[in-house]
Amino acid sequence: MALTLQQRVGRAGLILGPVLALALHFALPETFTNAQGQVVAFSLAGRATLAMMAWMATWWMTEAVDIEVTALLPIAAFPLAGIMPLARTTANYGADVIFLFLGGFVLALAIQRWGLDRRIAFATLKLVGTRPKAIVGGTMAATAFVSMWVSNTATAAMMVPIVLSVIDVALRRRTGRGLAEHGGIPLEDRDLSNFAFSALLGVAYAASIGGLGTIIGSPPNGILVRFVEQSAGIRIGFLEWMAIGVPMMLAFLPLAWFLNTTLLFPSRMGEIEGGREYVRDEWAKLGALNAGERVTLGVFAVTVVLWMSSPLLKDWSVGGMRPLAGLSDAGIAILAAIALFLLPVDRAQGIRAMDWATAQKLPWGVLILFGGGLALAAATEANGVPQYIGALAADFAGWPVWAALLAIITIMVFMSELTSNTAQVATMLPILAALAPVLGLPAGMLLVPATIAASCAFMMPVGTPPNAIVFGTGLVRMPQMIRAGLWLNLTGILVIFVLTYLVVVPTLGAGR
Known part of the structure; x- marks a missing residue:
């Protein structure tokens, strides 16, 4: 074979x-000349x-x-x-950011277990109506919001069947036959096929864009947060990241929707006949909030409030003491996870909001990947590798700041089309940290946009799991994904570049 x-x-x-x-190892020199000529x-x-x-x-x-x-x-x-040493190496596999993601993963599994994510999706469709552009916009908005808290893979896996059902309804109303009977999307009906492509690709795009909004939205975000803390002593809290990630998401998502529905896949279809009935029927099947949804929603709301207010809570004092000074984002995440294991959904049957059988579905591999990346980053800092890389990069010192930043964002976006974005960020952060002072850039001004750029791969099925899930339906072909994804990549590069100056630098401070 x-x-x-x-x-x-x-x-x-x-x-x-x-x-x-x-x-x-044998080719590297035993000495080198640093930027000061020593x-x-x-x-x-x-x-x-x-x-x-x-x-x-x-x-x-x-x-x-x-x-x-x-x-x-x-x-x-x-x-x-x-x-x-072994102890210092393995300590990175138990870093606080890993437990932040662990707690976030448990919360996400509870949301999926009780169907809260599906309820959010159909509530959005119920709100926006059944015109093609509105459907695409609504599904993208719902996907992005869920992806802020749930893995983009799980979000896309949940949203794609919903979108396929809407497409099937539209196809049956126009031709009398569904996707299965047609064997796919009929390309001769340009308006319908464009709606289908924009809806499916919109889910893939929104899942990745939504992950930019929070630290737990995408693994590269967590790698960066831990790296800057251990290398520069700078702590980026949950709320501080949202001050960067949410504007990125809110700027990029409407542009992605506009490109997708107006320029790349324009459709002149009117309101989908039977679409409202489909959404209404699916919403009716969900019924009232079940006990599991109510408990999970309560824990989720409290957790988000704690994440966002933790800087104020840590400074709160009573009688000269600060009882919540030890509060941390990771601690809040684990408290939320523990609460889900404790809070009952059905006391009579002993069912709680979360159980270990469900928790075993956690993406443990992502946590190991975190640990390996953090161990590599810690070793580079401890052993003087950034200084050597900085000496090699001396030739870039004459580059204009804007040109260097734009080049690095572009490289990170297109590199991510072929590699795991988490592994890519783990490898590149130490190199970029060494490059920043050579280019005359604050570290944050380079590391944050580079990390965000690694989550903006839209061209290739292997670029992100949502891309792969949408491509795996067999309804979107490679030329369509590459053509549309190229425009999204270029738009993402521009958005990240502009918002680095407008959002990242003011939020982190010029010296960071």
Whole structure:
């Protein structure tokens, strides 16, 4: 059986990773000249760290093994190579941001378990009506909101069947036959096919865009938050991230909708006959809020309020004491998770809002991937790798700030089309942190837009899980996804670039 291109790349990467690491380790100099013209020793641990970075990046980019397996390499290799002791290495796999995501994942599973996400979706459709542009706008808005709190993969998996049902209703009203009978979307009906493409791709786009809004919305956000805290001592709280991510989301989402429905896939269809009835019937099937939904919604609301108000709560004092000084975003997330395991939904049957059978569906691999990325970032900081990279990047010092920023955002967006955005950010953050002072940029002005850019891959099915889910329906072809995605990529680059100056710099401060 012939190997696919991905399998051939993976096999080559499996060998190339350690070979490249070994070659780089022996090729790296023992000294280098820093930006001040001083000769500085480059330690054995520093050279080994850079070699391991090359190894892990190669395996991540070629997917030689599962990306979570690559993330375990530091535990075995760092102590052996003298990069970092085992205790310091494994501490990164228990970083606070990992528990922030763990609690967020439990909350998301509860939302899915009791159907609260589906209720949000149909409430939005009920509100916006059944005109094609309104349907696309409504589903994109609902998808983006849910994706702020639930993984973009789960959000897309939930929304795509809903959108397919609406498309099927529209097709039956126009032709008397549904998607199954047609064997797909009939391309001869341009208005209908454009509506279908815009609705399906809109879900993929909105799931990724919505993930920008909160720290737990997308794994790269969490990697960045932890990296800047351990490397620069700068803490980005939940509310502080929302001050950056929500404006990004609110600026990008309407532009994505406009491009999708007006320029890329315009449709002159009027209100979908039978659409209101379909939405009304599905809403009626949901009935009143069940006990599980009520409990989950209550925990969710309290958690969001605590995340947003934690800076004020930590400063609250009683009799000269601050009883909530130890409050943290991760602690709030775990308290929410514990509450879901404790709060009853049906006392008689002993059913609670969350149980361990459901919790076992947690994306544990993402948490391991976090740990590997944080371990790599910690090793680069501890062993002087940023100083060496900064010396190599001295030639970029003459670049205008705007040109350097635009180039890096563009590189991160298009690189993410072919690699895991979490692995990409874990690899690139230490490099970009070293590059920032060479370019005369505050670290935050470079790291934040670069991280956001890594979540804005819209062209390829492998770019993000939502892209893959929509492509997996078999209804969207590669040329359509690439053509539409290219415009979204370019729009995303522009939005991130502009809002870096308007939002990121004012929020984080010029010195960060």
